[in-house]
Amino acid sequence: MVEGFKNTEIGIIPEDWETPCIKDFTDLLSGGTPSTRINEYWGGDIRWMNSGELNLKRVYEVEGRITELGLKNSATKLIPSNCVLIGLAGQGKTRGTVALNYTPLCTNQSIASILPNKKVLSEYIYQNLDLRYDELRGLSTGDGGRGGLNLTIIRNLQIPLPPTKAEQTAIATALNDADALITQLEKLIAKKKAMKQGAMQELLSPKEGWDWTTVEKLGKPYGGLSGKSKNDFDSGNCPYIPFMNVMSNPIIDNTFFRFVKIGSTENQNKALKGDLFFNGSSETPEELGMCSVLLEDVPNLYLNSFCFGFRLNKELQNDGLYLAYFFRSSFGRKIFTILAQGATRHNLSKANFNKIEIQIPNPEEQKRISEIIKDMDNEIFEYEKKLEKQKQIKQGMMQSLLTGKIRLIKQQESPQTIEFKPEKSLNRNHYFEDAVLIAAIVNNFYSEKYVLGRKKVQKLLYLLRRKQEADTNAFKRKAAGPYADEVRYKGGEPIAKNKKYINISSSKLGTIFSKGEQIGEALGYIEKWEMHSDMNWLVSQFKFKTVDQLELLATIDMAICDLQKENKVASLENIKNLIKLDKEWKAKLEREIFSDGNIQLAIRQRFDLFEQQI
Secondary structure, eight states: OOTTEEEETTEEEETTOBOOBHHHHOOEEEOOOOOTTOGGGEEEEEEEEOGGGGGGSEESOOSEEEOHHHHHTSSOOOBOSSOEEEEOOOSSSOTTOEEEESSOBEEOTTEEEEOOOSSSOHHHHHHHHHHTHHHHHHTOBSSTTOOBOOHHHHHTOBOOBOSSHHHHHHHHHHHHHHHHHHHHHHHHHHHHHHHHHHHHHHHHSOOTTOEEEEGGGTEEEEEOOOSOOHHHHHTOOEEEEOHHHHHHOSBOOTTOOEEEOOOTTOOOOOOOTTOEEEEOEESSGGGTTOEEEOOSOOTTOEEOTTEEEEEEOGGGGGGHHHHHHHHHSHHHHHHHHHHOBOSSSEEOOHHHHHTOEEEEOOHHHHHHHHHHHHHHHHHHHHHHHHHHHHHHHHHHHHHHHTTTSSOSSOTTSOOOOOOOOSSOOOSSOHHHHHHHHHHHHHHHHOOSSSOOOHHHHHHHHHHHHHHTTOOOTTOEEETTEEEOHHHHHTSHHHHHHHTTSEEEEEETTEEEEEEOTTHHHHHHHHHHTTOHHHHHHHHHHHTTOOHHHHHHHHHHHHHHHHHHHTTOOOOHHHHHHHHHTOTTTGGGGGSGGGOHHHHHHHHHHHHHHHSOOO
């Protein structure tokens, strides 16, 4: 045994750590579901969470709502914020999944809630149980994977516990920071994928001058492996492309091959560079005909028996990447959905496949489009690698910190009272924060030569909040662009004026902002709150931008945010439609600054600014 450690039922931990059961320091509650037959129980103001929403992990909002009557007439209970939630049942991944709620809510009967406690941080319990997911599933009662956890099992779970709350806090904070980076990467990847979808829809949409053709004029299909038995795959000597390689990748992944035995006299079709591959059968019409292209020479390569290959005519073999993207686009998906045959299993007729009519651009245009989309794919791939690496780092941290192998606080340190905050938050009123930020904006953007008006200040404040990933709900779709009456009338602006951080005057040119005699006090808060980097970013990006340019960027950003909430792609068409349908915004499209070209430039600038902050 290593000196300073001891053996316990839950493993080796430091000698000064304890192993209490959950029931020793807090209590649990189970939930319930109001009768779905009684309408009066549903649609109220009380949040109600189902077990599927445990996958959110950090729960700030849920879809379900029940009424006071539904709460009173069911087994569900209203639990406070900061509970550790555990999935009790489910054949999928839900059983054993843990989450934290940051708003009061009720739960269904498949969720147990560990109530917050003054002695043990909820975040620490959450991290500990998140590490023990497989253990929790193994403790489930029942057999065949259909069992479930119960309150008795959870109450008797032992938790390895550091001796001070300060050490709990240090561990929880370190792991939460790792979670925050993972979440940020996941959001970034999702936004990059949405951006790619929008770009594909825009780039692959048929244009005037594109040529009509049929698939049969492009090349000929061929079959995958045939006549193979299980033994042929046990001792393979030649690589073949697995089914999932075709399904998952527009470009065949050359690190993802399997092997099959091919005799010297066998007549099997080889897969060659430039070939396209399609799956000819699927469970849903939407997954039929997923296309992939082979871009490298691989000797003696074959194709799985569930897919078919398509060899392009010699003069078209450089078109494969463009066609792979096209058949995976919304246009290609619609084609195969229409061609799908069958009820429970959907199949593709080769004859109908050959008759498909499509419009394609000239080779140079194909290459340009393919390179743009491929660059976006490569960027997403790099972020996905970074995400996987970060998850591995987090797993290693959990193994070391939650078992005491690494101590973040020396054992002789006395207990401290440290409040754990799950997110980056500021211990200050957001109205006052706005006042300080407005003062800093005035300090950096005011000059005697160029007037600094309210419209410019509002746009800069909006963009700064977006950089900080702060709440922008106060900004509305007003005629002047994203505009917050709250900031002007009851928020940051009057506070900054009353505290003499800024001066506000009127002239023929409109409202003018200038520096106040106490602006130094506001800049002191910028120093204290460590916001220098945010302000430097704002100055470097927008110091010499006009008000119109700022309005264009802020408007397009808000429009894209609104589209993303509705799961719509951020295409030029969708953005213009959103603006056109808004009575406050529709007049913008009549202005030169909102031309199609300027909007497209703003889309790109917006993603460069706010989608790559990691």
